[in-house]
Amino acid sequence: MTFETQDLMPTDAGLTRAAAILRAGGLVAMPTETVYGLAGDARNGVAMARIFAAKARPTFNPLIAHVTGVEMAETLAIFDDRSRAVAAAFWPGALTLVLPLRADAGLSPLVTAGLETVAIRCPAHPVAQALLRAFGGPLAAPSANPSGRVSPTRADHVRQGLGGRIDAVLDGGPCAVGIESTILGLDGAPTLLRPGGVPVEALEAMLGPVGVGGDAHKPNAPGQLASHYAPEAGVRLGVTAPDEGEVWVGFGTDSKGAALSLSPGGDLVEAAAALFQTLRDADAMAGPGGRIAFAPVPETGLGRAINDRLRRAAAPRP
Template sequence: MSMETHLLVPDDHGLGRAAAILRAGGLVAMPTETVYGLAADARNGAAVAQIFAAKGRPRFNPLIVHVADLGMARDIALFDARAEAVAAKFWPGPLTLVLPVRATAGLSPLVTAGLTTVALRMPAHPVAQGLLRAFGGPLAAPSANPSGKVSPTTAAHVQEGLGGKIDAVLDGGACSVGLESTILGLDGAPALLRPGGIPVEALEALLGPIAAGGHADKPNAPGQLASHYAPDAPVRLNAEAPQDGEVWIGFGPECRGAHLTLSATGDLVQAAAALFQTLRDADRLAGPGGKIAFAPVPDHGLGRAINDRLNRAAAPRP
């Protein structure tokens, strides 16, 4: 069943209207500094179920809960000294913490996928912050796109993927980071559950060595499925040159003949912000039967997160 998806201006009136939709159990896409998220009341099971239905998302895949401030976060999860230190340094921002969930949190069980932990983030985007304050509670919000497809970094991307399936989109312009948040597990030894907008090196400077974690078959945080962020065209990685029928995406000045580029100067911050839009542009250029090839991207700093997304985009489709 199709519905009208309203495009809202993020002024006081638009934020108030969006908050009212959320209180009524509806779905609102909101901008964050990472990507657009599809928000619902995290304590309303029927509303959270609509997220999974709209996205076609498997219910064993947990959701990130967005909070306005640290007080709201502490009401939901147990913070030890490490979590307090990380939150003090990196929140608000593109970092999600996986922590033990409080028995009194009141979250829908769908949010945590039945786990004893919860993924929490305090976004820095002023529109996301404005909506969280207008709503007055935690919002469950995965990326606002069909499950497994390219993440949205503009309101138009949300409309392309979910128009007619959700109530509204708050248009906050293009996302500045352009990659989903880094997910750090702190329910035991520190574990990198998903690379993202905060380089792991920055976290290790505070916490010491961080091991890799996560499970594609039984995710303990979002973004761990083997096939994800996928365009329609198949993707080939580490391509020094294009093959017949491929749209070649370059990185750095040595890729002068590329059809598109993540960053002509080899800037990883620029490349991260451009990744999902470039994937969409390449998919359109490739057309039916076409393919996409990416030049190598260095695997350090934000390059680690970029390569994580590219590996999942290139994985065999389910």
């Protein structure tokens, strides 16, 4: 089935139209500070099935429910003092919490992939917040791209990947963070389930040591599949001397001669914001059957999330 994908602007009229589409079970790509999300009514099973179909996403991979704040989140998940404190410190923002699902949450089982936990985020982007308020309920919103491919940080990226498969794109401009949210499991000991826009060091400063979890074969949060964020070209990592014909993507001042750079000055915030657009640009330069080589990126702060995405982009394709 194909759709005439509407282009909407974040005006009162555009937000009203987007909310009406969502209430009717439709899908609207919305901007967040991390990446564009493909939003649908998290309580509507048909809408959730449409998300999985539009993205060709495996249904065992759970979704993130987006909310206006803690009050709405507590209708979906069981919070305790610790999780409330973390939410107060990092919401709205690029942190997703995985918490025990409330029995009366009313979410489609597709959102949680049948698990007894739910992933919840309160986005900071003003357009996402405006749409959540206009809609009046939780929106499940995985990244608005075909499953496994490079995540979208601009409305044009969404149109390129999902045009004709979804009802509308709400254009809020480029995403500032440019990399998906950090996912923190708090249904037991604090566990990092996906590195992202909030560095784990910031979480550990509040919580103490944070373990690492996640299973590519049985995900309990998004972003855990071994192959993900993949361009068409092959990807090689940690490259200081590229092979002939490779598109070399540099980082910092040691990558002179690189065709592209995540950050010439070695700024991890700049690199995170540029990552997915750079992957797309390098893919276009490499062409069919080409290869992309990435210079080393430090495994600290946002570098952990950047390297996580790059490792998944370089993994063998299913």
